[in-house]
Amino acid sequence: MSDDDTIESEIETAIRDNHPALITYVCAGDPSLEATAAYVEALDRGGADLIELGLPFSEPIAEGPTIQASIDRALGAGTSPQGFFELVDELETDAPLLVMTYYNMILQYEAAETADAPGTDGASLRGGPGVGPFVERAADAGLSGIIVPDLPAEEADPLRDACDEHGLDLVFIVAPTTEGERLERIMSQVSGFAYVQARLGTTGARGDVSNATHDSLARLAEYDGVPKAVGFGVSEGDHAAEIVEAGADGVIVGSALVDIVAEHGSDGDAPAADALEAKAHELKAGAIRGADETTPPKDTPEPEQP
Amino acid sequence: MTTSDRDRDGEDRRDSTTTFGEYGGRYVPEALMPAILELEDAYERYVLANEDGFMDEFRERMCEFGGRPTPLQRAGRLSDRYDREIYLKREDLVHGGAHKLNNALGQVLLAKYMGKERIIAETGAGQHGTATAMAAAHLDVPCEIYMGRTDVNRQRPNVYRMRMNGAEVNPVTAGSGTLKEAINETMRDWATTVETTHYVIGSVVGPHPFPKMVRDFQAVIGQEAREQIREQAGQLPDSVVACAGGGSNTMGAFYAFVPDSAEPRSGADSSSAERSSADSQAAQPRDDGEQTEPREHVDLVAVEAGGSSLEIDEEMGLAPNSATLSTGTDGVLHGAMTKLLQRGDGQIVESHSVSAGLDYAGVGPELSHLVETGRVMPESVGDEAALEAFHRLSRLEGIIPALESSHALGYLEEVAGPDADGSADLGDVVVVNLSGRGDKDLETVLEETETRDLAAAPDVEVFDR
Incomplete structure (x- = not known):
């Protein structure tokens, strides 16, 4: 929700203008950065309203086997933070882009230009690594937000400060175990959208929609100022429909898309891109179907004019 | 320090008791945070305040079952x-045959006091896995051990010991199939089963309160x-x-x-x-x-x-040593800010020791x-x-x-x-x-x-x- 004198985030705008939103994930560099560029454009054409790009880290503790394997392929192909940002520099999509990565990747990123920009490292450790250079580079590349699966709200102050300074959203995950005072605090700090984790465990495509999804959305219903997108296990249009019908503002799909990359990635960029575009269509159509089944949320504001 | 001493709503939520100077902290997925807080509470009550005589029972069992004191x-x-x-x-x-039981018995006993129904643990060479399996058998708690595939193959006697004590052993095939991957996989299990399961971490590593708690045991x-x-x-x-x-x-x-x-x-x-x-x-x-x-x-x-050498091979992503304190740089791995063997871009390297x-x-x-x-x-x-x-x-x-x-x-x-x-x-x-x-x-x-x-x-x- 935005007051008249504040600017709503690009991410929030994208979700509200395209309600219900489709948010997609692929890992950058799997099988190559060139291929990722083609995939991202295909997802954009296929109806993705936000695109998460994974910056691969060697110890992805929140990921299931599908995305672990994708990260391994990306690292095996030599994907570096520099290469990642150069890819994002070149991408032109309607959908805003977010980076999803682990905290150590953010801490260790040292942009060459930091020496010229003193005072940006207020959040850094004494004599140690800091989050400033990464966030600054992310903003320069045109990224709209950051998701860090191993950074709970308790440890997020330095990154949140840097994101505020550079105008990026810091998306927090709300798990089935997030309740009470912690839930309240996370929902008050979240920007962009709340990433509602559909079930306990790791990422990965599942055959059904977890009951925990419905419970979580019910628990979050009172926070109607924050868009809520559901991820972890969403793989089909019918899942998207069910989740949106249950009150979500968007669905997040990763492993099901990474499966397509794994299957077609070695055939050249075109077949995988076509398959990704078709999958995005299916998911977006499912989400819209779900929205038609439900009455429009009463507090949804009119789309704001740019 | 008790929970009520903390200012969880204050401006600075970074609780100094979760860190050692600039090191430590709780860098874990959100799904694990409630369990981390629950464990912190249990650590303060049972270990630090000896509630319900926990530390008395721990010490007694370490004498009778564990053979303490040692000469x-x-x-x-x-x-x-x-x-x-x-x-x-x-x-x-x-x-x-090692100090590992001090910690394993302490944590398995704590899990029982906390009402957890199941124990999971990682192991590298198998010493922590065997200690946890012994403690779990002794205290009658179901136990699953994650162990890298490479380690399973080169530590067969320890795998067999764990099985004899009734533990399940789950080989982990990711990466080089050693300790680091075993920890990753145990954390993934915990993120799935956190409501009923305690993760017996094997060293003074991981998110707060593990480093303090393991140290105290x-x-x-x-x-x-x-x-x-x-x-x-x-x-x-x-x-x-x-x-x-x-x-x-x-x-x-x-x-x-x-x-x-x-x-x-x-x-x-x-x-x-x-x-x-x-x-x-x-x-x-x-x-x-x-x-x-x-x-x-x-x-x-x-x-x-x-x-074999203190140099890191950046290109191969390999350190032919495990001299983290001597040569490592600050970063976040497995839940804590600490010194790490890592490349300049933040990827963790494979360590080595005989x-x-x-x-x-x-x-x-x-x-x-x-x-x-x-x-x-x-x-x-x-x-x-x-x-x-x-x-x-x-x-x-x-x-x-x-x-x-x-x-x-x-x-x-x-x-x-x-x-x-x-x-x-x-x-x-x-x-x-x-x-x-x-x-x-x-x-x-x-x-x-x-x-x-x-x-x-x-x-x-x-x-x-």
């Missing part, structure tokens, strides 16, 4: 060789040694030497001696200076009268695995802090010197040490042996923590000895006769 033994022939008094803290005599090593050396040598040791991988035997051996420093206590940001007073009285009872005596200084030396128990790219955050503040000296000993020390202790003292502990013994030789350059002085009275026995390492030692020319190794031509 502090004067090693006569080593003392002669090094021309000073060498004492061995015999953690190799703990049930299971292991601190009995130094507490006993401190009393024993006073009785036997009439003084505190001039130095305590322990090997360091993740650092649980290291912190266990050092913790009671950390305040024994001639150096002025460091500034207000140093959590170690305050920590012995308030937050751990139940875990570490101190004699009040002692504080007024003149302070004796005890050097603390953490000996890491130098492997000793599987030291083979880890991270280290406990409290050790990082104690090194950073100068209280603990990091040193490293390579594969070959550790193998020599393995044979030397076996020959001179009739004790076959674990390859991990052999690194601490190798350091003695390096600074006090016949070829020592005199650059370091251990003093007249030295305690070495003999963290485990070496029976588990015989295969490795045989293989490694065959490929090298080790002065201290016996000839085994008997096989050819």
Whole structure:
């Protein structure tokens, strides 16, 4: 929700203008950065309203086997933070882009230009690594937000400060175990959208929609100022429909898309891109179907004019 | 420190008790945070405040089941060789053959007090896995162990021991199939089963409160040694030497001696200076009268695995060592800010040591802090010197040490042996923590000895006769 004198985030705008939103994930560099560029454009054409790009880290503790394997392929192909940002520099999509990565990747990123920009490292450790250079580079590349699966709200102050300074959203995950005072605090700090984790465990495509999804959305219903997108296990249009019908503002799909990359990635960029575009269509159509089944949320504001 | 002392709604939510200076913290997926907070609460109530007599039961079981206290033994022939008094803290005599049970039994018992129905743990070489499996059998809790595929293959006897104690063993095929991957996979299991399951982490690593809690379960090593050396040598040791991988035997051996420093206590940001007073009285009872005596200084030396070289191969993403305290840089791995073996871009590298128990790219955050503040000296000993020390202790003292502990013994030789350059002085009275026995390492030692020319190794031509 935005007051008249504040600017709503690009991410929030994208979700509200395209309600219900489709948010997609692929890992950058799997099988190559060139291929990722083609995939991202295909997802954009296929109806993705936000695109998460994974910056691969060697110890992805929140990921299931599908995305672990994708990260391994990306690292095996030599994907570096520099290469990642150069890819994002070149991408032109309607959908805003977010980076999803682990905290150590953010801490260790040292942009060459930091020496010229003193005072940006207020959040850094004494004599140690800091989050400033990464966030600054992310903003320069045109990224709209950051998701860090191993950074709970308790440890997020330095990154949140840097994101505020550079105008990026810091998306927090709300798990089935997030309740009470912690839930309240996370929902008050979240920007962009709340990433509602559909079930306990790791990422990965599942055959059904977890009951925990419905419970979580019910628990979050009172926070109607924050868009809520559901991820972890969403793989089909019918899942998207069910989740949106249950009150979500968007669905997040990763492993099901990474499966397509794994299957077609070695055939050249075109077949995988076509398959990704078709999958995005299916998911977006499912989400819209779900929205038609439900009455429009009463507090949804009119789309704001740019 | 109790939960109510914390200002969770205040401006600065970064709770200083979750860190050691700049190190530590709780860098875990959101799904685990409630369990981390629940564990923190249980740690404060049962371990620090001895609620429901938890610590009494723990100590009693460590005596009856675990064989504590362990002796502090004067090693006569080593003392002669090094021309000073060498004492061995015999953690190799703990049930299971290593200090690992101190922590495993403590955590499995805590899990029972917390009403958890299931135990999971990671293991590298299998020592923590076997200790956890023993404790879980002893306390009748279902137990699953994650172990890298490579380690499963090279540590078959330990896999079998775990199975005999009733534990499930889940091989992890990701990456190089060693400890780091096993920890990743155990965290993934925990993120799925967190409501019913306790993760028995095997060292002073991971998110708060694990580093403090594991340290408190292991601190009995130094507490006993401190009393024993006073009785036997009439003084505190001039130095305590322990090997360091993740650092649980290291912190266990050092913790009671950390305040024994001639150096002025460091500034207000140093959590170690305050920590012995308030937050751990139940875990570490101190004699009040002692504080007024003149302070004796005890050097603390953490000996890491130098492997075959201290350089990192950036291109291969490989460190042929596990010398994290000596060569690592600050970063976040497995839930904590600590020193790590990593590339410049933040990818964690594969570590190496001839000793599987030291083979880890991270280290406990409290050790990082104690090194950073100068209280603990990091040193490293390579594969070959550790193998020599393995044979030397076996020959001179009739004790076959674990390859991990052999690194601490190798350091003695390096600074006090016949070829020592005199650059370091251990003093007249030295305690070495003999963290485990070496029976588990015989295969490795045989293989490694065959490929090298080790002065201290016996000839085994008997096989050819």
